[in-house]
Amino acid sequence: MAALVSSNSGYSQKELSCKKKDEFEDILEERRQSSDIQYAMKCYTPAIYKGLSPCKPGTLKTAVLKSEQVQYVIKQLSKETGESPDIIQEEAMEILEEMGHSLRLGAIRFFAFTLSKAFKKLFQRVCVNEEGIQRLTQVIQEHPVVLLPSHRSYTDFLLLSYIMFTYDLPVPVIASGTDFLGMKMVSGLLRMSGAFFMRRTFHGNKLYWAVFAEYVKTIIRKGYAPVEFFVEGTRSRTSKTLTPKFGLLSIVMDPFFKGEVFDTYCVPVSISYERILEESLYAYELLGVPKPKESTSGLLKARRILSENFGSIHVYFGQPVSVRTLASGRINRFQYNLVPRHISQRPSKDLQAFVRDVAYRIELIQIENMVLSPGALVATILLQNLPGMDYDVLVEKTLWLRDLTRSFGGFLDWPGNLSASKVVRSSLTLHSNLMSLVDGRVVLLGGRKEESRLTEELVFQWALSVLMCTSYRNQVVNVFVRPALVAISSQMAQSSRKEDIYHTFIFLRDIFSNEFIFLPGSALKDFEEGCFLLTKCEVIQITPHEIVTDRENAVVSFLAAMFKPFVESYQIICKYLSNDTTQVFTEKQFSSGVQNFVSQLLVTGATQCYEALSRDMQNNALSIFVQLGVVTKKQVANGLTFCANKEAVNKIAAKLGSKIPSEKVLMSRL
Amino acid sequence: MTFHPGPSNYLHRSMASGTSSQLAQRRLKIISGHVQPPQAREALSLHPCSAPAASSSIPKRRQEVLKWNGWGYNDSKFIINKKGQAEFTGKRYKLGGMVLPALREWMEKTFGASLEHRTTSRVSLNVNDVPPAIINEGFLYDLKATGISYSFDTEDRVFRAHGHCLNEIFTLREGLFNRIPDLVVWPNCHDDTLKIVELACKHNVCIIPFGGGTSVCNALECPEDEKRAIVSLDTSQMNRILWLDEKNLTAHVEAGIIGQDLERQLGESGYCTGHEPDSMEFSTVGGWVATRASGMKKNIYGNIEDLVVHIKMVTPTGVIEKSCQSPRMSTGPDIHHFILGSEGTLGVVTEVTIKIRPVPEYQKYGSVVFPNFEQGVACLREIARQRCAPASIRLMDNAQFQFGHALKPQVSSIFTSFLDGLKKFYITKFKGFDANQLCVTTLLFEGDREKVLQHEKQVYDIAAKFGGLAAGEDNGQRGYMLTFVIAYLRDLGMEYYLIGESFETSVSWDRVLDLCRNVKERIARECKEKGVQFPPFSTCRVTQTYDTGACVYFYFAFNYRGLSDPIHVYEQIEVAAREEILANGGSLSHHHGVGKLRKQWLRESISDVGIGMLKSVKNYVDPNNIFGNRNLL
């Protein structure tokens, strides 16, 4: 512990100083000037992998079906179930059909044309870092490549394929959820543009797993096309990066570990939307309103949105990461020597840890390369000043936050040629469905009258707006989370001794490890980074044994306020769990129970924390409590049940509750 | 001890094919021409110590025929002649005296080498650089009393201080070793060896057995921190065939006999062992046993462990041997397997009973061209599956195939070159083969004529299924002939800043392709990272097939201009390549052994308990580490 954060912190400036980022190029600019048809029909000869043995999608499927891997599983299943291998093989074929893509140039050209039209209508700019494209072009020729984009919208994979086509790169083969399958026409088209489908859940279905895994690995081994999937697993409804999933990542790395390819490169791609197409849909979902099944007609209805403006998109292709380099010295590849490679083995402990580590690293790179828009800053400020605030103050604070964001390493897209007021105003215009400027005051729309008595309906309406607004604030939370948790810890801790603060920090980091992205096992580094940033803007002082915090400091108050909704929501959820009425419950019961509980608190005015209504937050909390052993999970006949250890839950609530300044005090300070 | 500078007869065996009588006649001619009158019956005496050593192709003073700073015979080497063309000198090999017009360009193109940039090697061994000998007076005194031949001569000592690893030869060219043997002894027989080992134990002297000096794993290198006197025990004078047993088809030989002499002498009686490692001109039976050697024709004759029937070894604790010469026994773990691969750490192998076979009636070479390496490997795998591999079958990758062209001698008849051209055209154009993809397999069939022809057909039929085209006997024969001269090439390279080495592994069939690709790629990457200015030459061939896998041999060389410590760079890359091999399921070594070069990986290769077993054997057999070359453990 003595080594913990010396006064001249071991955290080097170099590591944090904003690494130089590439320049962006707006690819729509050219689209606005030349023919889309010609563009779609252009000569398309993508750079391909040097070891590529050309093959058609059909051959690919046969190769998968005939592979030792799949045949082995078929034989095994046949032995286990008594079913004839032929029947199981047919089943495997069906799975392949359901899953398989059928990359066709015609479909790609069709998309190139229609997407050009749509993108030009929807977005002002689609900006791409061309240096990233150059790096990608190189690595695609040398090695199998896995594209790992962030996932905020259905647009993501259309957009990525579109960009690949634009830059004469091979369109990727995409692993996407099967919820598209309902949309016959669309799914057909998507398939032809390279998507293949994976059931969201195929737990326990050995055959499905085998066929799927082999399909992906065959594509990697042959270097058939870049494979694309989302480490987050699904679209983030909150705009906060979701904690990673590991299954697909371990599949794509497997050929490297088994020596079937020399290396595999992962390319993190950060796609930042100034305004998200699905913003209101997500807010509904977060509040637990059943998500409309994605049917073709539903999508067509979504044409309405075509008349709206969704601002800019930034797509940043990160530095390609070599799996070989990452694994060097960490994974002993001998472990694959003693079993035939087609027999899949349970991943070893070190391998699991490695995959987990890589997944987090990829997400951290994604976060680092996310472009933050002024609108996100505006939303952040506004959320701390609900229901509204003076326009001038908003501008001033937004400017202040801009500087803070930059000094914390955030990658901002702040138009240099406009005045701050213009910038804020254009953000307000972009988000006019959400906030408006009336009589010199900026207010969050959502129909809450200051004095009117609250009803559940009003709470729901307001919550929709708050959650929508939150999703923009969430674009920046990961930039602030480390210094914020240090600042909050220094308020919560029993003393200003380093050890106390560090322990509190670890507690918070653990509790919120489903909310924010922390590299497993690097608590100290995170702490040091937080301390470093706070020292840098002179908020804390580090002496040999203490961390002295200036509690009056605007940065401290701001950070505390920014993360207060998380702290408070978790407290509320704890309170719900420790309720006498909550005994043994299912996931469903938890959702509706906690939802009612929170709404009541809001209606009665006992809390102002609308974010506690977020399903995402509630589920994250439940799962972390399970991980921490505070809630126990049991498998029963018809699903899972949970049971909370009330004492432990109370303890957490108490810890979270210590010394957090009340909202009132904070507001006045800001 | 007379020295016969005769050609390396054995290598001239290589006429394409022939009937048994032709073959026998040819052999006879060669033998009568160059070998001293056949040893009289005395040579087969059962009291060898009193008998003179047999005639050997390599004299006791090795320096009289062998290079002090490179591979092989003094008179045989690649040079760039006055016309700026590569040429191979001497008369020992078929290639001798021939000009190789394509070689220079190949070197320039492949490595970015240039004739203007030559290295400056030492011109001769500088006696003053040699570390002074540590003398154990007591040992010397007792040794003199035995009458066993010995020498303190500097050259004698330096010649036995190394094998043929790159770093060893480089060191000789640029400087000298920090530690070399202090004394060389030449026992004449088993009993002499017994005496020497006894004296070494009595006076605590370190012994390093020396056979043919062809080690390629730093096995002969003296540990630098060895404070005791180091005695190089040269087995070369124990080189007799003590008896032949035609009923059981065995020969009892002394361990110092070298491969070419053994085969030649057995040939006189119409027999052979069939054990033909590429180093057989120089390596010894004892060396083979000590390193678990493998011969080219193992498919018919087996590897050394299949060939030996009985081994006698002198250890500090006594002599180890079995009590009978039965073909197989179930008497606990086979003690031969403690000896095989012991790499001189347990004792000196003095006598070996080895299987012999009648010299085959008929030999035939062959070759097949495949459209690519993958097809070639698939074909070899199928041949192994059907267990119909010929005496030798080797598959070269494309780079080696192209390299083979670089070694084409100047042709005298325009006709041949025209045919050559046609053949090339035929392969590259008509059949849709890509000259940058295709690879070639060389074949050697042996046996009675009819069976060979049948066998040949079977193999070519399988090859055809994998897109293989028969490419003639000549190409096959050339391939095998080149094996022996390729080893000379490194010395030429070193004159022009090119360094290189070969290394090998064995791997199961399913991983052959992956291993080959990954290792080559790893080498290329490491070179780049280490600042090697030109892309390296890294190529491989499959040299042996087994039921479950194959032996893969890599050549790796690069141009080291611009590097301040090329050997260190080379070693780092070889380490990386070995790690890649291991990570791809390859073995630490198929036949070169561990020596000191690969010690660092032995533990993970054979497990902690495995190491423990070897250690406890060593502790029992040689508690005072008399055999202190520190190989393996």
Ligand SMILES: Cc1cc2nc3c(=O)[nH]c(=O)nc-3n(C[C@H](O)[C@H](O)[C@H](O)COP(=O)(O)OP(=O)(O)OC[C@H]3O[C@@H](n4cnc5c(N)ncnc54)[C@H](O)[C@@H]3O)c2cc1C
């Ligand atoms: C160009 C070239 C080609 C080669 N090709 C092959 C090949 O095809 N197949 C193959 O298997 N190897 C090959 N090798 C490696 C080498 O020839 C073998 O390892 C060979 O068996 C060594 O025999 P040697 O007599 O030269 O032994 P040395 O090199 O003198 O000694 C090797 C090791 O064995 C010990 N040793 C030697 N003699 C005895 C003895 N009588 N008792 C106890 N220990 C002893 C030594 O102490 C040393 O540790 C090749 C090497 C070269 C340079």
